[in-house]
Amino acid sequence: MGNLKIDKLTKRFGGLVAIDSLDFEVEEGQVYGLIGPNGAGKSTVFNCVSGFYQLDAGEITFDNNRLTTLKSHEIIRKGIARTFQNVELFKNMTILENLMVGQHINFKTGLFRHALRTKKVRLEEDEARAKASATLELLGIGGIENTYYASHPYGVQKKVEMARALVSNPKLLLLDEPAAGMNPQETKEIAELIKWLNEEKGITVLLVEHDMSLVMGICDQITVINFGKKIAEGTPREIQNNPVVIEAYLGKEEANA
Amino acid sequence: MSNLKKLTDQHKKMLIIGILCILLPPILTSLGLLQGYFQYIINITGVYMIVAVGLNLLLGYTGQISIGHAAFLAIGAFTSALLVMKLGINFWIAVPLAGLVSAVIGMILGLPALRLHGHYLAIATLGFGVAITQIMSNMELFGGYSGLMPPGPTVFGQEVWLDYNLFGHFISGDLVKYYVVLIFVGLTFLVAANIIKTRTGRAFMAIRDSEIAAMAMGVNISKYKVISFGLSAFFTGIAGGLFGHIVGFISPTDFHLGLSLNFFAMIVIGGMGSLRGAVYGAIFMNIIPELFSGVQHLPTVLMGAAIILVTLFLPGGIVTLESKTLMIFRKLKGQLSKRSVG
Ligand SMILES: Nc1ncnc2c1ncn2[C@@H]1O[C@H](COP(=O)(O)OP(=O)(O)O)[C@@H](O)[C@H]1O
Numbered sequence: 001m002g003n004l005k006i007d008k009l010t011k012r013f014g015g016l017v018a019i020d021s022l023d024f025e026v027e028e029g030q031v032y033g034l035i036g037p038n039g040a041g042k043s044t045v046f047n048c049v050s051g052f053y054q055l056d057a058g059e060i061t062f063d064n065n066r067l068t069t070l071k072s073h074e075i076i077r078k079g080i081a082r083t084f085q086n087v088e089l090f091k092n093m094t095i096l097e098n099l100m101v102g103q104h105i106n107f108k109t110g111l112f113r114h115a116l117r118t119k120k121v122r123l124e125e126d127e128a129r130a131k132a133s134a135t136l137e138l139l140g141i142g143g144i145e146n147t148y149y150a151s152h153p154y155g156v157q158k159k160v161e162m163a164r165a166l167v168s169n170p171k172l173l174l175l176d177e178p179a180a181g182m183n184p185q186e187t188k189e190i191a192e193l194i195k196w197l198n199e200e201k202g203i204t205v206l207l208v209e210h211d212m213s214l215v216m217g218i219c220d221q222i223t224v225i226n227f228g229k230k231i232a233e234g235t236p237r238e239i240q241n242n243p244v245v246i247e248a249y250l251g252k253e254e255a256n257a
Numbered sequence: 258m259s260n261l262k263k264l265t266d267q268h269k270k271m272l273i274i275g276i277l278c279i280l281l282p283p284i285l286t287s288l289g290l291l292q293g294y295f296q297y298i299i300n301i302t303g304v305y306m307i308v309a310v311g312l313n314l315l316l317g318y319t320g321q322i323s324i325g326h327a328a329f330l331a332i333g334a335f336t337s338a339l340l341v342m343k344l345g346i347n348f349w350i351a352v353p354l355a356g357l358v359s360a361v362i363g364m365i366l367g368l369p370a371l372r373l374h375g376h377y378l379a380i381a382t383l384g385f386g387v388a389i390t391q392i393m394s395n396m397e398l399f400g401g402y403s404g405l406m407p408p409g410p411t412v413f414g415q416e417v418w419l420d421y422n423l424f425g426h427f428i429s430g431d432l433v434k435y436y437v438v439l440i441f442v443g444l445t446f447l448v449a450a451n452i453i454k455t456r457t458g459r460a461f462m463a464i465r466d467s468e469i470a471a472m473a474m475g476v477n478i479s480k481y482k483v484i485s486f487g488l489s490a491f492f493t494g495i496a497g498g499l500f501g502h503i504v505g506f507i508s509p510t511d512f513h514l515g516l517s518l519n520f521f522a523m524i525v526i527g528g529m530g531s532l533r534g535a536v537y538g539a540i541f542m543n544i545i546p547e548l549f550s551g552v553q554h555l556p557t558v559l560m561g562a563a564i565i566l567v568t569l570f571l572p573g574g575i576v577t578l579e580s581k582t583l584m585i586f587r588k589l590k591g592q593l594s595k596r597s598v599g
């Protein structure tokens with residue numbers, strides 16, 4: 001089964017325990033929410049799954065493969081693509097080129113064919129270009145292929161990043177705050193898109209998001225973490241009524257006030 | 258004719274530039290506008306264009322600095338010279354082989370470079386450049402300080418670096434060299450343009466722009482950095498091979514730190530991450546000083562001033578002038594049509 005299993009994951013930064021023996025399992029076909037106050041450790045979980053961080057303890061498996069022994073560039077070959085909380089697009093490459101890099105693992109040709117730009121290479125390029133354009137179209141941002149990301153508003157940039165993750169044909173999509181910086185209308189569109197990708201394309205989604213209407217609206221299951229520890233797990237309805245969760249969020253609001 | 262119609266604007270432009278490159282020098286020579294020495298400078302500029310393309314792949318496209326590229330020029334020059342002189346291998350095979358030897362050494366240098374970034378990589382490559390030429394100077398094989406004298410190429414056993422008299426037209430040996438360089442420059446641009454338009458080139462640029470995003474997309478950073486070092490050294494090695502046979506005398510001390518810095522400047526001044534920028538950079542760094550050379554003692558000073566002016570006013574390199582001039586032309590055109598309407 002294409003499940004993502006996080007097992008007793010621990011990650012420390014110096015003296016700080018960012019993730020503390022965290023367990024949860026995303027089942028194939030789910031939209032799974034990972035929420036918690038700022039600094040709770042959500043992005044750190046993503047970076048552990050992507051192989052950017054060495055774990056201090058625990059295990060991460062996907063499709064029954066251990067991810068912890070893989071290099072970070074090998075993760076996407078297992079069918080896991082991701083976006084970043086702070087947009088990490090390639091600045092001096094066009095949007096099209098960004099989405100071509102997103103398909104890096106789908107190309108079959110190597111350096112020598114590239115040097116000669118053989119017919120096979122050109123066919124592959126054409127295919128990848130068509131796929132990039134179609135994906136932009138799907139996300140409602142068609143026609144921006146030959147522009148650079150910095151010339152677009154934040155909401156569009158986040159969509160481009162999502163498109164770049166999608167073109168690799170992932171089984172599991174990790175989205176780190178996809179709706180950040182979007183207005184309510186755009187947020188609604190993103191929610192519909194995630195739902196559509198999940199239901200029609202069969203993509204499993206692990207979602208980190210602060211917009212509660214989005215999370216509660218589309219997630220099948222949610223884990224709430226605070227200070228790197230799981231404080232609750234359940235359906236959106238269960239989470240909304242959980243006093244521990246309410247306290248974690250309210251407590252934070254009081255601290256902010 | 259129908260084939261010509263299928264050509265895109267891009268292809269047409271390339272065709273015109275190619276024809277100009279072939280025809281201009283003999284025409285200018287017969288008009289007495291191009292003398293032997295300047296033809297020699299143009300040939301060397303062509304060789305350095307190949308270096309600039311190679312270095313730009315590494316520096317401009319992959320974002321990895323090198324201040325040691327003169328060493329690869331030396332490796333190429335001596336490899337090709339020794340292959341021809343000691344083993345009797347043909348020039349046309351020896352030069353590409355020199356590129357391959359340089360590529361292998363470039364990839365070996367690329368391995369420790371994987372752990373280094375920015376300033377540290379600059380210093381490491383600088384050290385490599387200095388060390389290589391230092392070691393070469395002390396080895397009998399490379400002729401020591403007195404160097405080697407690589408011969409010109411042969412075709413069917415005949416020397417080709419000769420002055421010819423073609424139907425009453427004088428064709429100098431330097432012009433023959435020019436065409437040999439032109440072949441290599443053309444091939445270099447073709448291959449480099451192909452690479453940057455495909456997955457390999459995009460992996461380079463992705464690494465330059467964001468290593469973490471590149472990794473997340475499945476780009477093996479180490480692999481592509483090593484490939485980039487190898488490719489860069491490959492082109493520079495080929496340029497080195499040509500250099501030796503064209504100049505006819507090479508000594509390890511020719512390939513000093515100053516030359517490496519010149520190559521670095523060609524990229525920054527011409528335009529990082531642009532193949533045309535490599536052309537402009539090579540022309541700027543090699544032709545402009547010759548224009549100043551009439552002025553006693555001043556060429557270096559004027560050259561220094563020119564470099565400062567370009568970096569001050571054209572931060573993206575000379576290549577950015579292209580779009581600027583295009584804009585001015587459009588404006589002028591617009592004003593002219595307005596006037597004709599009014
Ligand atoms: N690379 C890092 N080095 C040091 N501390 C880090 C690093 N990444 C995250 N942290 C710390 O780990 C904690 C969790 O951060 P993060 O996962 O980004 O939280 P979230 O995404 O839930 O807002 C924070 O205290 C943060 O400062």
Ligand SMILES: [Mg+2]
Pocket residue numbers: 042043044085
């Ligand atoms: Mg975060």
